[in-house]
Amino acid sequence: MEMKSTAAAAAAEGEGFTGWAGLWSAVASLLFLFSILKEFIPFQLQDYLAALAGRLHALLSPYATVTIDDQSSDYFSGNEAFLAVEAYLSHACARRARKLRADLGKDARALQVSVDDDQEVIDSFRGATLWWYPSKKTNRSNVFSFYPGEDERHFYKLVFHRRHRDLVLDDYLPHVLAEGRAVTVRNRQRRLFTNNPGADWAASEDGRVWSHVKLEHPSTFATLAMDPSRKQEILDDLDMFRDGKDYYAKVGKPWKRGYLLFGPPGTGKSTMIAAMANFLDYDVYDLELTAVKSNTELRRLFIETTGKSIIVIEDIDCSIDLTGKRKKKKKKVKVSDKKKMMMPPWARDEDEEKKVTLSGLLNFIDGLWSAHGGERIIIFTTNHKEKLDPALIRRGRMDMHIEMSYCCFEAFKVLAKNYLGVEEHGLFGEIRRLLGEVEMTPADVAENLMPRSKRKDVDACLVRLVKALHEAKEKAAAAAGNKEDDDSSTSSSEDYDSDEDGKEKQ
Known part of the structure; x- marks a missing residue:
């Protein structure tokens, strides 16, 4: 009896193994057949079948999915959420991925490491396990494009158990966006x-x-x-x-x-x-x-x-x-439509x-x-x-x-400390007095304080500034004298003209 039962069990096990082997063989055959037929199936039908399979999977699977696309509904800008997720994963989860992508971004201060496409990244948040899948999709279009990159869409898929839906939507995603933005600010090059x-x-x-x-x-x-x-x-x-x-x-x-x-x-x-x-x-x-x-x-x-x-x-x-102020309207010259079409675009519309x-x-x-x-x-x-x-x-x-006015003494002290490394000097008193009498811009003061050699001779630089201030003072005095002469000559001329007019009236 025992031998019969053992033989029966072995036979049943063999039949079970044979059954599973047959099932896997059938699946393999279907996959092989599908790979052959795929070449002859229009891609519109392939997309429909893929969507149908996705809906069937959604009905049977206990997991939910959130997709974050790199393209925003806003015409003027990209998807900020996509960039935030990318920064968050690069900072918090990239070390757990097996396949990474390194890039020196044009707006980054250092080498940026991110998760490569089709790599699973596992994250945890308040006891919930979450899976991220970066991926891309090529738009299979028959239209020729001069910019092939525009036909490629990148996106992130977040997978989590349905019982964590409220946690993910209310807490986890806002956390990811906030952390991603903070990482972007820290890493970006102004x-x-x-x-x-x-x-x-x-x-x-x-x-x-x-x-x-x-x-x-x-x-x-x-x-x-x-x-x-x-x-x-x-x-x-x-x-x-x-x-x-x-x-x-x-x-x-x-x-x-x-x-x-x-x-x-x-x-x-x-x-x-x-x-x-x-x-x-x-x-x-x-x-x-x-x-x-x-x-x-x-x-x-x-x-x-x-x-x-x-x-x-x-x-x-x-x-x-x-x-x-309103300008007087110029008289427009009527131009024929034919002549206007022959004109360059920037000259057509006035x-x-x-x-x-x-x-x-x-x-x-x-x-x-x-x-x-x-x-x-x-x-x-x-x-x-x-x-x-x-x-x-x-x-x-x-x-x-x-x-933003001319250089005062307090501003000069900042420049002296920056350029010469001094905070006090015997010439500071004279410089204070001259800056109160002369208008000189901070740019001119800085140029005079600039050392002419590696020795950084402080005395020579300050003496040069004092000399420049004296010259500026003399020029200002000469300009004021010339202005007074011009004013007096103009006044004399006006008095002479008025006297002549009086004589003519008499």
């Missing part, structure tokens, strides 16, 4: 942007309206030649702005601030901008207004800027006519509506579009504040007016 001409936007591969380089200006508030009390006032204002997100929301204002820097050339306006960017750790967008052809282009440029940035328009009084206007710039500063993105600083610089339209620089648009 950038200096300039706007591309509008005619080049459509010709570029991705329609880029800004080009950039690394921002490596060494200026700081510690090295800025300025009155210390005024410098501290600016620092406090910047500090308040940087931490004022909740305050701005409370008072109902967009999170932005405007600064007007005005003063003679060489007084440190550009240096001040660099010091602000280094203090706040912001990018700088240097907007060349003469390259912008319309208010629409100006709006597009503003939309393409990011938060944590400084938008600069230097020498705004020279960039474009923004006096607000309508004022196609130009950047004062109204368009005002909307750029504090219109509805100004609230886009948040955490922005707008800076105008000018050598002639009196030439600007009052509407452009009123409070609320240019909130803080900063005069």
Whole structure:
């Protein structure tokens, strides 16, 4: 009996093994057959079958999936969530992946390691296990493209058990976004942007309206030649702005601030901008207004800027006519349609509506579009504040007016410490007196303090500055004397003319 039962069990086991072997053989045959038939199945049908298999898997599987695409529904920008997830995985989970990808990003300070495509990365959060799968998909289209990269989509798939749905959606994903943004800020290299001409936007591969380089200006508030009390006032204002997100929301204002820097050339306006960017750790967008052809282009440029940035328009009084005064309309010469078609595009349209206007710039500063993105600083610089339209620089648009004036003694002491490493010297008294009598820019003072050799002869540098101040004083006195002579001669001429007119009347 035992032998029969043993034989029966062995037979049953053999039949079971044979059954499983037959099943796997059938599956293998189906896969092989499908791989052959796949060549003859239209890719539209393949996508339909794949989608059908996905729905069937979703019904039977206890796991849920979240897909984060690199393409955003916002026309003007990429998917910030995708970039945040990429940064988070690179920082927190990349070491657990078997296959990594290293790249020196153009905006990164160091080599960036990220998870390669189709690699599983396991993460845990409050007792829940989660799986990340970076992947890409090529758009199988019959349309020829000059930019093949546009046909390739990258995405991340997050897989988790359905019982953790609320935890993932309410807590885990916000945690990933916050950590990813923080990592991006820590790793990124600050950038200096300039706007591309509008005619080049459509010709570029991705329609880029800004080009950039690394921002490596060494200026700081510690090295800025300025009155210390005024410098501290600016620092406090910047500090308040940087931490004022909740305050701005409370008072109902967009999170932005405007600064007007005005003063003679060489007084440190550009240096001040660099010091602000280094203090706040912001990018700088240097907007060349003469390259912008319309208010629409100006709006597009503003939309393409990011938060944590400084938008600069230097020498705004020279960039474009923004006096607000109406010009007399020129008599238009009627041009035939045929002749107009033969003209180049930039010469066809002379309508004022196609130009950047004062109204368009005002909307750029504090219109509805100004609230886009948040955490922005707008800076105008000018050598002639009196030439600007009052509407452009009123409070609320240019909130803080900063005069960059001639070098005072306190600013000189900063320059002497920076360039020569001295804080006290016997010539400081004479220099204080001369700076009170002579107008000299910080740039000229710094040039005279610049050592001419590696020995850094402090006495020689200070003597050179004293000599330059005396020469400037003599030139100023001579110029004032010539002006008095001109005024007196003009007055005498006017008196003579009035006497002659009186004689003629008699």
